[in-house]
Amino acid sequence: MRILIAGVGYSNLSDMSLGPLLIELLTQRAWPEGVEIDDLSYGPVFICHSLGERPAYDRIVLIGAVSREEAPGTIRRFRWAHELPSTDEIQARVVEAATGVTSLENLLVVSTYFKRLPADVVVLEIEPFVDTFGATLSDDLNALLPAFIEELRRVWSSPDPLPLLETYRFIIANPADRPTGWIIREADWGASN
Amino acid sequence: MCFKNLPIEFDAAGRASLIGGAKDPFAYQRKDISRDEIRKLMEQNGFVRSMDFDPVTRIAGALAFHTTVDLKQRKVLEAASMATLFRGYEVILKGRDPRDAIFISSRACGVCGGVHATCASLALEMAFGIKPPPLGIVIRNLALSMEFVWDNIMHLFMLAGPDYSEEIIKRTDRWLWDRATQTSTKFEHIHGYKNVGAMLTDLNPLSGKLYLHGLELTRVAREGYVTLMSKYPHPETIVPGGVSHNVTVQSFNVFRNRLMRMFDFAKTAIGIWEEITNFFYEANPEYKKVGTRPLNFADTGIWDDPFAYDGTYENCDDWGERRWATPGVIIDGKQVTTKLRQINLGIEEFIEHSFYEPWTGHPHKTDPSGSPLSPNHPWNKETKPKAEGTNWREKYSWSTAPRWDRVAVETGTFIRMWNTVLAGKLPHQRFLELTENSMRITIPAYEKPEMIAEWKIPDQWNAFERNLSRAYAVAYNAAVAYDNWLIGMDLLKKGDSRVSTPFEVPKTNRLGVGFWGAGRGWLTHHIEIDKGAIVNYQIITPSTLMASPMDPWGSPGPYEEAVLATPILEQFEKPEDFKGIDILRTIRSFDPCMPCTTHIYAGDQVVTQDVNTCACGVE
Numbered sequence: 001m002r003i004l005i006a007g008v009g010y011s012n013l014s015d016m017s018l019g020p021l022l023i024e025l026l027t028q029r030a031w032p033e034g035v036e037i038d039d040l041s042y043g044p045v046f047i048c049h050s051l052g053e054r055p056a057y058d059r060i061v062l063i064g065a066v067s068r069e070e071a072p073g074t075i076r077r078f079r080w081a082h083e084l085p086s087t088d089e090i091q092a093r094v095v096e097a098a099t100g101v102t103s104l105e106n107l108l109v110v111s112t113y114f115k116r117l118p119a120d121v122v123v124l125e126i127e128p129f130v131d132t133f134g135a136t137l138s139d140d141l142n143a144l145l146p147a148f149i150e151e152l153r154r155v156w157s158s159p160d161p162l163p164l165l166e167t168y169r170f171i172i173a174n175p176a177d178r179p180t181g182w183i184i185r186e187a188d189w190g191a192s193n
Numbered sequence: 194m195c196f197k198n199l200p201i202e203f204d205a206a207g208r209a210s211l212i213g214g215a216k217d218p219f220a221y222q223r224k225d226i227s228r229d230e231i232r233k234l235m236e237q238n239g240f241v242r243s244m245d246f247d248p249v250t251r252i253a254g255a256l257a258f259h260t261t262v263d264l265k266q267r268k269v270l271e272a273a274s275m276a277t278l279f280r281g282y283e284v285i286l287k288g289r290d291p292r293d294a295i296f297i298s299s300r301a302c303g304v305c306g307g308v309h310a311t312c313a314s315l316a317l318e319m320a321f322g323i324k325p326p327p328l329g330i331v332i333r334n335l336a337l338s339m340e341f342v343w344d345n346i347m348h349l350f351m352l353a354g355p356d357y358s359e360e361i362i363k364r365t366d367r368w369l370w371d372r373a374t375q376t377s378t379k380f381e382h383i384h385g386y387k388n389v390g391a392m393l394t395d396l397n398p399l400s401g402k403l404y405l406h407g408l409e410l411t412r413v414a415r416e417g418y419v420t421l422m423s424k425y426p427h428p429e430t431i432v433p434g435g436v437s438h439n440v441t442v443q444s445f446n447v448f449r450n451r452l453m454r455m456f457d458f459a460k461t462a463i464g465i466w467e468e469i470t471n472f473f474y475e476a477n478p479e480y481k482k483v484g485t486r487p488l489n490f491a492d493t494g495i496w497d498d499p500f501a502y503d504g505t506y507e508n509c510d511d512w513g514e515r516r517w518a519t520p521g522v523i524i525d526g527k528q529v530t531t532k533l534r535q536i537n538l539g540i541e542e543f544i545e546h547s548f549y550e551p552w553t554g555h556p557h558k559t560d561p562s563g564s565p566l567s568p569n570h571p572w573n574k575e576t577k578p579k580a581e582g583t584n585w586r587e588k589y590s591w592s593t594a595p596r597w598d599r600v601a602v603e604t605g606t607f608i609r610m611w612n613t614v615l616a617g618k619l620p621h622q623r624f625l626e627l628t629e630n631s632m633r634i635t636i637p638a639y640e641k642p643e644m645i646a647e648w649k650i651p652d653q654w655n656a657f658e659r660n661l662s663r664a665y666a667v668a669y670n671a672a673v674a675y676d677n678w679l680i681g682m683d684l685l686k687k688g689d690s691r692v693s694t695p696f697e698v699p700k701t702n703r704l705g706v707g708f709w710g711a712g713r714g715w716l717t718h719h720i721e722i723d724k725g726a727i728v729n730y731q732i733i734t735p736s737t738l739m740a741s742p743m744d745p746w747g748s749p750g751p752y753e754e755a756v757l758a759t760p761i762l763e764q765f766e767k768p769e770d771f772k773g774i775d776i777l778r779t780i781r782s783f784d785p786c787m788p789c790t791t792h793i794y795a796g797d798q799v800v801t802q803d804v805n806t807c808a809c810g811v812e
Binding site (some may be wrong): 049 | 281285304347351409412426
């Protein structure tokens, strides 16, 4: 089974840079044969070119930080529904992609359109605590990293795709409860969301 | 005398001085703008409407455009270009190690992923007093010309191309599509299409063959770039004094393999855009007015002669004129200078209609050669962001208003050709030949036979000519790359494989400026360093010049000028059906790239985040 674990995000934006920063960390670990670690923090058109060069993956796990106005530290796990928006909207995403915008949504839309993704694509993302300029993750997010990595392990190592609508929700009652009190939510993430 | 408006004169030896007499020679009076007439028209006439394009799509970054149009008279009455994105490179760089400028300023744009890094390295070379060895300069030229190739291809087939595709024409001008299906092509021998309609179908976004081929070639060009620079965008191998990695004959050959494919596509691109331009002109000669504006242009030139560039301000007039693209300023169609020092003296930035506060200092009364500098010159500028007074009379953009000799100037990859032709100085003529009004480009054979393409200075200047000239620029960029490739191979053959020069960061006060170019034209980075750190850093990008709002005298920026001159040719029955395709074609013909246009902000020395200022609700 060929699995790609890839980070997506801009550099130097504190927690928003979780994707590239975590990938740096993960590349230092030993991985079983068939698991590849890569940083896909660049324009999705060029990611499509790159994915088109490689043997097909059975599963791709994309990781990054995304602000969705939820409680900081919320960990979300989505399965990509492979649903595409209108042609005009895809073209707009291609243009953003070609002109250098780095974003998880653009990556999913553009690479789905150009048929570069396997059926099993999982997005693991976290709600940032700090989204200002900064070369490192916040202490709060650092404290959650073990949990995030454990969730990542569960996702990539699952022999079968995880159920689409399985939902987890653990609300943080008190910030002092961290790192055990994180939120995991899994949802169907189509293009309409 | 190159200046008409700035209080600077030159003696017979070319030395600049202030024109005597005036107490405050650079002072000016701001002209207040009134919108009363427009408001009255809108109240009285149902055909006079406010049309806002927010965002203008298929461009990089965030641009909003406000227009007031008279749909009965088919005229644009008011135009305002609004850079809505707000960032912070100048302030991020303040106080840092000068070497950081290369890596941080590179992030100003994800499209022009190498130009800012290179421009920063040129600014540092001037400040440090160093120059790269010839092969280091050759590698910069090779990488940057390949970057422009893919940038131009992307614009022609992914960004602007769709405006001329079957899909868009059917939505906006059905009669034009019907005509296209019945029109035979003139340039079948170049592009292979017999029928204009079939060609326009292949421009359709996402599915057209030309669109998809262009998309594929952007990858090939990038492969060429990373073969020499390791990474794109934001290469990490650009350093003051050259590049930080070695090259071999093998890497040069990999680059050449990619380059040759570009030559073939350049031939096709020229044929396609000649066809589009001819088709529209013949369908309705009024299309020649779409996007027209005065012939006021400026460019800093690019691609240094590896044996002439020495990085100094003192000699920049000489090494500038040895470039493959001659620096120059054209006013009313006449070239007024090709000297980098004069180009530098003439540039000022104004913020009367931008979200910034004025600055009061004038620390550098002269440039390093003793010529007078305006307080609005980048070496004197301070960046003081302040979002207030948002309306079309006062402040409406995060872009500043750069002006050359207080005139709005356009820049672009084609302005390089225009300046080079008018100057007639080009010392490198292996693939390029100049005539009085044209550049003849020898495009070598690959799968397609050799072709000589001749770009002529256009009789009229408009949106179509911008795109057509950009197609010729693909060949021009590739030809410059090939010329440099041959020079580089010769250096390697002779065993001169040095690519960088050792240096130390000076601790004394120094000024520097990088005169370079982006895919869209003019690019300058002005730097002041002291005690080993950056004191001031100012970037002027092509889109800052062209997306600029009005200046203090109420004169519009280049996008605004072009939209104001654009006739409304689109067919519609009811005002509600109006889509504004002529206006959009005009704006997109400039290849707007907004991420690099606005690059300011820090609150308490900490850059917060991108802030988008929406055009909605502005009056």
